[in-house]
Structures are given as C-alpha cells and as structure tokens.
Amino acid sequence: MLTVKMLKPYYIKADDSYVRVILAYQYFSVMINKKVYQFIPVEAKEIRINRKTYKVENIDAKFAFQKGKDVVYVTMGELISLPDFLNQLYSIVEPYYVKDINLSxxxxxxxxxxxxxxxxxxxxxxxxxxxxxxxxxxxxxxxxxxx
Structure with a gap:
C-alpha cells in the first residue's frame, strides 16, 4: 500500500503557464508496505501543474524512492490517485493559480x-x-x- 508521508517543495517556480514544484532528497517521502522511502532525484524531479486548468501536466513522470539499497519507482499517475497526495499538492500550489480577473x-x-x-x-x-x-x-x- 502506498501513502504519502511528506511532500514539501524544495522550491516553487511559476511562469505564465505552469507552477513547477521542484523536489529534493529530504522533502518528499512515501510509505510502501509500512516502510518509509525517501525521494531521490534520479528520474523526475518536478511536478508541473497548469496554472489555469489546475491539472498535473507531467503524468508520465517517474519518481524514484530509496530505502537503503532498495529503489522503488512510482509514476505520477499512481501518485495523483492518492487523495492525501492531491490535498498536500493543492495546498502547496493554490496560491500560484491564475484567478479569472480578466472580466470582459x-x-x-x-x-x-x-x-x-x-x-x-x-x-x-x-x-x-x-x-x-x-x-x-x-x-x-x-x-x-x-x-
């Protein structure tokens, strides 16, 4: 069973189209079968979210997690299926969303x-x-x- 133990951005980078949550070693960890695995930046290193649609864009990204010598890969598709991941991610990026202030x-x-x-x-x-x-x-x- 997969759950998110901790999700904190190393830093956040926002441009006109995307909010990028950049991840680092001690800021992202998951629990797999009651064992804590720490994120390692081997494959994907960021979560890219569209500022207007609020959707995660890099669905095909693969994140690596390590416990000792054991390395496990988890896809973004698996992560976004977890409610606790989405809740934590939303609370991180919500201030960066584009609000519809351009009324006709x-x-x-x-x-x-x-x-x-x-x-x-x-x-x-x-x-x-x-x-x-x-x-x-x-x-x-x-x-x-x-x-």
Whole structure:
C-alpha cells in the first residue's frame, strides 16, 4: 500500500503557464508496505501543474524512492490517485493559480451598474428613514415610489 508521508517543495517556480514544484532528497517521502522511502532525484524531479486548468501536466513522470539499497519507482499517475497526495499538492500550489480577473468590458460595466443601482436603493432607504424620523409624510410617499 502506498501513502504519502511528506511532500514539501524544495522550491516553487511559476511562469505564465505552469507552477513547477521542484523536489529534493529530504522533502518528499512515501510509505510502501509500512516502510518509509525517501525521494531521490534520479528520474523526475518536478511536478508541473497548469496554472489555469489546475491539472498535473507531467503524468508520465517517474519518481524514484530509496530505502537503503532498495529503489522503488512510482509514476505520477499512481501518485495523483492518492487523495492525501492531491490535498498536500493543492495546498502547496493554490496560491500560484491564475484567478479569472480578466472580466470582459460588458461584465465590468454590468457590475458597476449593479453596484450603482444598489447604492441608489440604499440611499433611498436612508432618506425614507429620515422622512419617518421627521414625520414628513409627503417626502415619505415620494420616496416610496422610487423603490
């Protein structure tokens, strides 16, 4: 049975398209049949994640783990099938994901328009409160029509 004991990046490198989690010796270990194996950078040395789709891109990568003279290879496909691996990986790379901040101009105008409408309604409600406090029936009736 395979479980992730520890997953810490040696460092993280982010560009426009990918977040690369670079791994090193003492920062990544797995348990296989109740024995702890330490990562060794013989084959794959990084986990590459698409910043927009949040998917691991290097599925075919093979990671080497060692315990004494025994070396075991684990594929990325096997690792991403483990929920604890995905949870740890997500917590590491989540700050680097690209958030959709590029709204279209129409969406921006709609948001601004909605905000202004909400502010106007709030102002009318405050004016109604003032008319009630002052017992100004004429102002109250005029303001109610605006809602």
């Amino acid at each position: 101009k129409n969406e921006q105008k709609n948001e601004v328009s909605d905000f202004i409408d909400q502010m106007e309604r709030n102002n009318v409600k405050r004016m109604i409160d003032i008319a009630l406090d002052e017992r100004d029936e004429e102002a109250f009736n005029a303001l109610i029509k605006l809602l």
